Amino acid sequence: MTGEALHLFDMLAWQLARALPGVRAGSHRARLRGGGDVFADTAAFLAHPDPRRIDLRRSLTDPFESLIVRRFEARNDLTVHLLLDASASLCTGARSDRAGLARMLAAGIAEAAWRGRDRFAITAIGGDDVLLSLGASRSRSMPSQVYEAVATLVPKGRGVEGLVRIATSLPRDRILVVLISDFEHDSTELRQLLAALDPRPVWPLWLRDSGLETPRGHFGIAEIRDPETGRRRAVLTTRRWAAAETETHAWHRKVLRDVFSEFGLRPVEIRDQIDVAALATALDEAPL
Known part of the structure; x- marks a missing residue:
């Protein structure tokens, strides 16, 4: 190739839409909060008592006069x-x-x-x-x-x-x-x-495959292979047959989408x- x-x-872009669990170093966000190199959010000091990470500015402006600490997240492999x-x-x-x-x-x-x-x-x-x-x-x-x-x-x-x-x-x-x-x-x-x-x-x-999902309705005989078993069989192709195949495939797709x-x-x-x-x-x- x-x-x-x-x-x-x-x-x-291999950036997941949600945070992934784990603690190993890597390039993706992790759920772990606390230590790490990427700022995550802030929290009350009583919930995360780490005096090294006290945010003085947020603490001084907090209306409840609480100590606020900055939390960081590790990166996930x-x-x-x-x-x-x-x-x-x-x-x-x-x-x-x-x-x-x-x-x-x-x-x-x-x-x-x-x-x-x-x-x-x-x-x-x-x-x-x-x-x-x-x-x-x-x-x-x-x-x-x-x-x-x-x-x-x-x-x-x-x-x-x-x-x-x-x-x-x-x-x-x-x-x-x-x-x-x-x-x-x-x-x-x-x-x-x-x-x-x-x-x-x-x-x-x-x-x-659009050809399998919406076959042409030309009159004739075609050799059809069963999609899952691989077995071949001859069928008489008509407009009615093509319409029925199209409807069957459409219904199958709807059912799978629901699952x-x-x-x-x-x-x-x-x-x-x-x-x-x-x-x-x-x-x-x-x-x-």
Whole structure:
């Protein structure tokens, strides 16, 4: 993968919308209040009795004549862990290469994590099997390694059992989970996966294909591959068939959006191609 392509992801700002727990030094805000190098707020001396941090100006102007101390926060070390759903449906496409999009996103996010001085890790799951696992690292070569490794993946399997197993094993703090999937799952499976990831901050990236969602209604015979099982079958394509497929996909998306909403998540829906600027905006607004 060329450096020019990777640099497109530099605009991703790895600043979480909420404070993360933890005490290790890093570049992100932490929940810990007290010692540290970044001013957080002020508090009453009785609540935080540290005479070294008395704020004389605030204390003298306090209407209740209380002693006020300044509180600081430590910086938090973050790991960006990319969880890739590499089930068989990733190879199914009509107007987009969803496997290619996943490859570009994985390498691009690794690049953004490196530039943000965060560790990056990736696990790719196909059905019940771990197809790729790279441990957390700040290596400069990680983005290229990720691109090459994901390029050799052969998506397989179906379901979320493997994803759930890995999700439950991830650390609960100092982590941002980036979940890349086409989400060709039913609501029960998605709810099971998100429950396994909770309470970790999750940023879902939803790979969509407009050709599958809104097929053309030209009369004829087409070979259709089931998005999740990969099985092929011949169908008679008509306007009525196309309308029914469009309606089914629209309903499926609505159901999944409702499940995401239950967990306070709003997935970034990538339809056919990647818009890095939109990704950066979505990350800045994500309810993490």
